[in-house]
Amino acid sequence: MRIASFIGQKGGVGKSTLARVLAVAASHEKYKVLIGDFDLEQLTCVEWSAMRLRHGIEPEIDARAFKSLKKLRKTVSEYDLVVVDTRGLADELTEDVSKESDVVFLPTGTSMDDLRPTLALARRLAKTRSVSNKIVIVLSKTGRSERLIAEAEATIAEAGFDMLNAIWPERDGFQADLDVGRAGSETHNPYLKQTAKAIETAMIALAMGR
Numbered sequence: 678m679r680i681a682s683f684i685g686q687k688g689g690v691g692k693s694t695l696a697r698v699l700a701v702a703a704s705h706e707k708y709k710v711l712i713g714d715f716d717l718e719q720l721t722c723v724e725w726s727a728m729r730l731r732h733g734i735e736p737e738i739d740a741r742a743f744k745s746l747k748k749l750r751k752t753v754s755e756y757d758l759v760v761v762d763t764r765g766l767a768d769e770l771t772e773d774v775s776k777e778s779d780v781v782f783l784p785t786g787t788s789m790d791d792l793r794p795t796l797a798l799a800r801r802l803a804k805t806r807s808v809s810n811k812i813v814i815v816l817s818k819t820g821r822s823e824r825l826i827a828e829a830e831a832t833i834a835e836a837g838f839d840m841l842n843a844i845w846p847e848r849d850g851f852q853a854d855l856d857v858g859r860a861g862s863e864t865h866n867p868y869l870k871q872t873a874k875a876i877e878t879a880m881i882a883l884a885m886g887r
């Protein structure tokens with residue numbers, strides 16, 4: 678069983694969305710996937726999973742709320758991959774989740790307002806040796822400016838962190854899909870599908886360690 682987690686110091690940067698995108702990708706590849714939703718206030722992934730059921734979208738994706746890692750560890754043996762979604766701020770759980778994970782994704786926007794706290798969190802986590810080599814920063818909800826994307830990439834590289842080799846652009850179509858229980862490559866728009874496939878491939882390779 679592998680664990681891929683989405684953590685961050687900023688709200689609304691795409692953690693829950695990329696967790697769903699990765700879960701969809703793994704499910705379509707016939708892996709048994711569970712989303713562990715630690716955001717007990719919002720339960721974004723649990724709600725989305727129920728929406729998926731209501732709309733009859735296959736494959737079904739299990740999502741369950743968890744309060745502690747102990748509970749998660751006890752219940753996940755039947756799964757190939759557990760995707761962990763966390764709250765929009767870093768707390769003790771962030772550190773524990775990171776230690777347990779095979780890969781730790783930190784989604785961030787391209788602005789310095791997003792990058793600064795994200796890189797600060799990455800530096801803090803990287804102090805734990807068992808975590809430092811698992812951290813992967815993901816440019817998320819990016820706008821259409823190539824220059825801003827390139828600058829953000831340069832900032833992350835300069836800070837010495839790994840970056841996912843695909844980005845997650847902000848598009849209305851992706852949001853509309855999430856609202857009805859789809860995610861990522863389940864979009865009906867061919868251009869968006871291609872974009873989603875690229876990030877799914879990149880994330881799943883790291884999540885499954887291949």
Ligand SMILES: Nc1ncnc2c1ncn2[C@@H]1O[C@H](COP(=O)(O)OP(=O)(O)OP(=O)(O)O)[C@@H](O)[C@H]1O
Nearest residue numbers: 687688689690691692693694765846847848851852
């Ligand atoms: N690529 C995208 N294009 C357009 N909208 C997006 C995209 N990705 C995510 N969103 C939307 O952005 C909002 C925030 O995304 P999401 O809930 O994944 O962030 P989060 O980091 O989990 O937030 P929180 O910190 O509140 O848990 C949601 O309304 C979601 O539908």
Ligand SMILES: [Mg+2]
Nearest residue numbers: 692693716721
């Ligand atoms: Mg969330």
